[in-house]
Amino acid sequence: DAGVTQSPTHLIKTRGQHVTLRCSPISGHKSVSWYQQVLGQGPQFIFQYYEKEERGRGNFPDRFSARQFPNYSSELNVNALLLGDSALYLCASTPGRAGRFGYTFGSGTRLTVV
Amino acid sequence: AQKVTQAQTEISVVEKEDVTLDCVYETRDTTYYLFWYKQPPSGELVFLIRRNSFDEQNEISGRYSWNFQKSTSSFNFTITASQVVDSAVYFCALSGLTQGGSEKLVFGKGTKLTVNP
Numbered sequence: 522d523a524g525v526t527q528s529p530t531h532l533i534k535t536r537g538q539h540v541t542l543r544c545s546p547i548s549g550h551k552s553v554s555w556y557q558q559v560l561g562q563g564p565q566f567i568f569q570y571y572e573k574e575e576r577g578r579g580n581f582p583d584r585f586s587a588r589q590f591p592n593y594s595s596e597l598n599v600n601a602l603l604l605g606d607s608a609l610y611l612c613a614s615t616p617g618r619a620g621r622f623g624y625t626f627g628s629g630t631r632l633t634v635v
Numbered sequence: 636a637q638k639v640t641q642a643q644t645e646i647s648v649v650e651k652e653d654v655t656l657d658c659v660y661e662t663r664d665t666t667y668y669l670f671w672y673k674q675p676p677s678g679e680l681v682f683l684i685r686r687n688s689f690d691e692q693n694e695i696s697g698r699y700s701w702n703f704q705k706s707t708s709s710f711n712f713t714i715t716a717s718q719v720v721d722s723a724v725y726f727c728a729l730s731g732l733t734q735g736g737s738e739k740l741v742f743g744k745g746t747k748l749t750v751n752p
Contacts, residue, residue: 554739563639563726563742564680577737609678613740623670624740626680 523547525614525627533633534602542597542630546614552576553595554624555587558609570595571617599632607634637662639729641743648717649751656712656746658727664688667731669703669710670740674724686710717750724748 526545534540546553552571556564569577570589584600593614599606609631613624638661648654660669671683684694686703694701698715714721724747728740 556740561744563728563744564740566739566741569737569739577739579739611678611680613680623682623685625682626672628677628679631678 525612525625527610527612527627527630529630530628531631531633533635536602536604536634538602539598539600540602540632542599542610542612542632544595544597544612544614544627546593546595546612547625550614550616550625551593552615552617553589553593554613554615555595555597556611556613557581558611558629560608564611567597602634604634607632637664637667637729637731637741639727639741639743641727641746643746644744645747645749647749647751650719651716652750653713653715654717654748654750656714656725656727656748658710658712658743660708660710660727660729662729662731664731667729670728670730671701671710671712672726672728674726674745676723680726683712714748717748719750719752722748722750 528543554569555567557567558564566579567581568587573589587597589595609629611626611629613626615622615624640659667688669686672680674680691703700713702711724745726742726745728742730740
């Protein structure tokens, strides 16, 4: 069975540009979460979506947005990129309540903003 | 607010040594879950263990063992007879429900383990 897949794996963007990152959860998983991991730090929660609805949002500016599609895949959008947005972006999926089932993470998208 | 502290930033050991990674957490939730993840250089977070707040039994899985002590809010991870392949960054994480019904993981800053041959 395929795990959580993320695309692209690497990306280089210029300050001020927009970026879209994509995530496909494990088949049957209805919840997708996004995390940002800056070099040398632990991942920070950005969004959680469950059954196509936003269920939680971390302390990130409105430049960050996301959505979940009917097939439970998800997109993370970041507008007006800043140098500080350079990070590894991780997507995680779970069948339902994450604590009960645990999270499965993808390999991430490494975004570099120059 | 929830918080996870991994006081050890980096640990270096020689192969076959035992090593313990410390994790201390803070939460006001009565129901919560604790996790350990391994992150090799490739970047993917590999799930190691999940423990709920009502289960204080220690767990052993091969060379890995976990010691959960609610009284001290700690969830420590021990690798017995370490191997070079254990070299990675290890994260402890805490999950709890918010009033809005969302659930998120709060991670520590991680401990980088280097096992030298």
